[in-house]
Amino acid sequence: MTNQVGQPTTPEVADEASTEASETATGSITTLLPDSVTGTGVVPGIAYAPVVWKQGRPETLPHEPDVAQEDRAQEAAHLETAVETVAARLEDRASQVTGVASNVLSATAALARDRGWKRAALKLVKGGTPAPQAVVAAIAQFITTFEKLGGLMAERTTDLRDIRDRVIAELLGLPEPGVPTPAQPSVLFADDLAPADTAGLDPSVITALVTQLGGPTSHTAIIARQLAIPCIVAASKIGKIADGTRVLVDGGAGTIQLGIDEQEGARLVAEDAARREAIRSWRGPATTKDGRDVELLANVQDGAGARKAAESQARGVGLFRTELCFLNSEDEPSIEEQTGIYSEVFAAFAGHKVVVRTLDAGSDKPLKFANMEHEENPALGVRGVRIGLRDIELLTNQLDAVAAAAAARDEDAETPAWVMAPMVATIPEAKRFAQLARERGIKPGIMVEVPSVALLAPAFLEHVDFLSIGTNDLSQYTMAADRMSPHLATLTDPWQPAVLTLIAMTARAGADADKPVGVCGEAAADPLLACVLIGLGVTSLSMAASAVSGVGAQLAAVTFAQCQEAAEAVLSASDSASARERARTILG
Structure with a gap:
């Protein structure tokens, strides 16, 4: 699913995207884009680069037929294999990094193997539900439970959605969702980022992070600090900004500015680089x-x-x-x-x-x-x-x-x-x-x-x-x-x-x-x-x-x-x- 300017989105923000689309129906998107968007700055620094949006979740067919009785055992085995593949992939990433990034990836791998949601999904499969829909339904139950619990448990819902999307992609034979690998330095935009997204980021390619959701103590913010990447969270109005749009991100002030002249953007980045060099030295x-x-x-x-x-x-x-x-x-x-x-x-x-x-x-x-x-x-x-x-x-x-x-x-x-x-x-x-x-x-x-x-x-x-x-x-x-x-x-x-x-x-x-x-x-x-x-x-x-x-x-x-x-x-x-x-x- 994509919104009106072409970036991937998720069902959770689809309604907002539809609202924004109706708002722009009477005029060009360009003229209605904001000059700046404000969020909560959590890691200071200046970046000026084109936007690249996190790849959205894979689509599943809404009304797939029930799995035939004789095929259900094979469908359940297919689900178990997909879960284990995703968990092993996360563990491999955890072994390639250190510190907080490694710990949160290991915890996400453990959550992927969690018997609770997997048992619920397998029960649905054995009742005839296709594996992708079973994963969606089972994890939705746990997301609802965690959201009702509130507090810090709510942070786990981002991890659950990430696991859901990776398992579904594996089941459907699609590329793993998540952070793209842009050909040039870019600013990563996303609805939210899971530990698996942020832990392996290359700061030379992803020069800043901006999310619509998240808070100042989220995994995204903590790992961004570890990587020293400028980061803004809770920037709820970035949905109208399309892939490829050049933006100036100020992680200290929490602002994303559009329409900045390329020469001015380069000057501000150079000043920030000098400040960072003074810090490094x-x-x-x-x-x-x-x-x-x-x-x-x-x-x-x-x-x-x-x-x-x-x-x-x-x-x-x-x-x-x-x-x-x-x-x-x-x-x-x-x-x-x-x-x-x-x-x-x-x-x-x-x-x-x-x-x-x-x-x-x-x-x-x-x-x-x-x-x-x-x-x-x-x-x-x-x-x-x-x-x-x-x-x-x-x-x-x-x-x-x-x-x-x-x-x-x-x-x-x-x-x-x-x-x-x-x-x-x-x-x-x-x-x-x-x-x-x-x-x-x-x-x-x-x-x-x-x-x-x-x-x-x-x-x-x-x-x-x-x-x-x-x-x-x-x-x-x-x-x-x-x-x-x-x-x-x-x-x-x-x-x-x-x-x-x-x-x-x-x-x-x-x-x-x-x-x-x-x-x-x-x-x-x-x-x-x-x-x-x-x-x-x-x-x-x-x-x-x-x-x-x-x-x-x-x-x-x-x-x-x-x-x-x-x-x-x-x-x-x-x-x-x-x-x-x-x-x-x-x-x-």
């Missing part, structure tokens, strides 16, 4: 223009990611996402197995700070050996430390492994292992976690994701040694908005003054208690927001290793007084857009 140390020291750390997910991060200017690890090591594990890993995995990260940053987050299982990161079987709203359910305190052996085993891995690293290391619990909401939870960590000689801290912790930060700091703010979830819970919803992207923007006010309260409590308060959410990777966070009193910033030099270069261009002035200005702003603009005016 930045070697630290991380200080403001007037010499105030700033601790920049890396977010990692395994030993390979840690070794790559160690090549950057990051001073240590501010967030080791341990749950990403075990997404495909059927059973709880042994203490010895966990120790081996954690040791790789400690070895990569021998002698430096390493902050380990205990399993943040649940919601969008289900672990088969840890999760509740069913919850009505998993984002507000038993996740994070709530699982650990419910299954205390799961938590103590992990703490034992962290302690063993820390003990095995460089004996001259002056910094003990730091460990923090996610989704803490009450003081007794923090107190119990701190007790368990200290019994093992580990420095205890907690994540600030639930507003109750920010509101009572002084009381929490009586029991733990540090706080680390997870801006992704803090934004979601503060603004009562699903962080995966493209319709609510402006609400879950970490520039929201209410979110920044909670960060300021937390940082102030840390200063009063003389204990560090860091930020490890995606907000830390925004160079402009990083300056504001430092001005608010945050003591460390942890981010994807690829973002460290950009943040460091920005900090080096401003004084601490400017950071404080910008921080004061954003707290009195009325919304995220005005907060961002106030900071931009002060910081440049």
Whole structure:
């Protein structure tokens, strides 16, 4: 299916495309195209290139006849083979990349093999439904369920649709849907992008990403940051822009402009390239223009990611996402197995700070050996430390492994292992976690994701040694908005003054208690927001290793007084857009 200007679309946006077609029926498309479209900018940078749309899903015949009784076993086998082919292809891609990209591809491969949707599809086939229609119907059931659950589970619907389209293409003998390979550098447009689409992108060919859906913490945004590709999400009005149209994408401002002169576009890209080169050549140390020291750390997910991060200017690890090591594990890993995995990260940053987050299982990161079987709203359910305190052996085993891995690293290391619990909401939870960590000689801290912790930060700091703010979830819970919803992207923007006010309260409590308060959410990777966070009193910033030099270069261009002035200005702003603009005016 294509819309009125020729780019592929999906049934989910077909109605919108029809509406747009009727709007243009009385005039030429060219004259009705907007001069610019605005979305949510998530990765800064400038790109000027023609648009290339993601290839749409394969079409299936709406009224294919039932499969004859004698052919149903063969049709079921055909379906199983197609599913396994798609899953194996995803696993192969996962093996060719590292870090977050590898983990999300592996998780998507596991979802492709999920017994639940496959069982539903096979049941339909055995009842006579052709395999392609059975896949559509079975996955539609699960998409509806996930959407009803809301919260972070909604992010999985993009993965399910991607699996559906790949399996159908395999069944029909069609080319695999997804990202095309353009002959020239291009800007990729899409309704949405699944991990399988973004993980293998070549930044020399795809110079920017723009999606109609998605949010600032979606897989698309996270992987785009890792690849340092300018990225805009939730740009709902790009549907009228056809393949081949030259656009200027500003990932920082969140704008897509049409009608830009080629010479002007080239000039702006060159200026951005010079800025990026200055960022690439930045070697630290991380200080403001007037010499105030700033601790920049890396977010990692395994030993390979840690070794790559160690090549950057990051001073240590501010967030080791341990749950990403075990997404495909059927059973709880042994203490010895966990120790081996954690040791790789400690070895990569021998002698430096390493902050380990205990399993943040649940919601969008289900672990088969840890999760509740069913919850009505998993984002507000038993996740994070709530699982650990419910299954205390799961938590103590992990703490034992962290302690063993820390003990095995460089004996001259002056910094003990730091460990923090996610989704803490009450003081007794923090107190119990701190007790368990200290019994093992580990420095205890907690994540600030639930507003109750920010509101009572002084009381929490009586029991733990540090706080680390997870801006992704803090934004979601503060603004009562699903962080995966493209319709609510402006609400879950970490520039929201209410979110920044909670960060300021937390940082102030840390200063009063003389204990560090860091930020490890995606907000830390925004160079402009990083300056504001430092001005608010945050003591460390942890981010994807690829973002460290950009943040460091920005900090080096401003004084601490400017950071404080910008921080004061954003707290009195009325919304995220005005907060961002106030900071931009002060910081440049």
